[in-house]
Amino acid sequence: MVLGKVVFILALILQIVIRYPYRTQAQTHQPDRQEQVLLTLLTIGGLVIPFIYIFTDWLAFADYASSMGIVGLGILVMAAGLGLFWRSHTDLGRNWSSTLEIHEEHRLITQGIYRQIRHPMYAAAWLMMIAQALLLSNWAAGFGGLISFGLMYFLRVPKEEQMMLEEFGEPYQHYMQQTGRIIPRRG
Numbered sequence: 001m002v003l004g005k006v007v008f009i010l011a012l013i014l015q016i017v018i019r020y021p022y023r024t025q026a027q028t029h030q031p032d033r034q035e036q037v038l039l040t041l042l043t044i045g046g047l048v049i050p051f052i053y054i055f056t057d058w059l060a061f062a063d064y065a066s067s068m069g070i071v072g073l074g075i076l077v078m079a080a081g082l083g084l085f086w087r088s089h090t091d092l093g094r095n096w097s098s099t100l101e102i103h104e105e106h107r108l109i110t111q112g113i114y115r116q117i118r119h120p121m122y123a124a125a126w127l128m129m130i131a132q133a134l135l136l137s138n139w140a141a142g143f144g145g146l147i148s149f150g151l152m153y154f155l156r157v158p159k160e161e162q163m164m165l166e167e168f169g170e171p172y173q174h175y176m177q178q179t180g181r182i183i184p185r186r187g
């Protein structure tokens, strides 16, 4: 459905706009091999395959029928994901980076949306990848994002938390006890 493709592209543009101010501030360093592979897979699953699907008919064999209901749900989930993506960028501020790293003036953020969950940006990515599957009615283009991001999430988060524990010690340990990874902790 054309509407799903249009919304997907608009959402990509919004993601770039939301991230842009933080990107210029982020210090760059050479990511390790695992990070490079995971980021490459994410680019393929979240960007390259969807673009091939949208702009060519090479993936037509993997198409399936969509409906207005599914695309409508996709728009709602994408809007929620983008809202959370924006909120986590404003709260994390200069501490954001595309790969795992600690900046010179790194601060531990535990306020704003980070008060509820430790990984709101990854929660936002899960929502946007689910939306991708709802908006693009094609097995490869729809699920490429979920599969590649799922892999990245499960391999990266333990490493990220280990890195934060080494850097911030007890305060991060305490913070981990107070929060859920992507789902708020009750009580």
Ligand code: SAH
Pocket: 088, 092, 095, 096, 097, 098, 099, 100, 101, 102, 103, 107, 108, 109, 110, 114, 118, 119, 120, 121, 122, 123, 160, 164
């Ligand atoms: N996992 C977080 C942040 C993703 S950006 C989220 O999903 O919202 C990745 C970088 O954020 C990591 O390199 C780490 O340095 C930094 N980071 C993660 N949690 C943080 C926190 N609570 N406070 C400050 N920096 C954090």
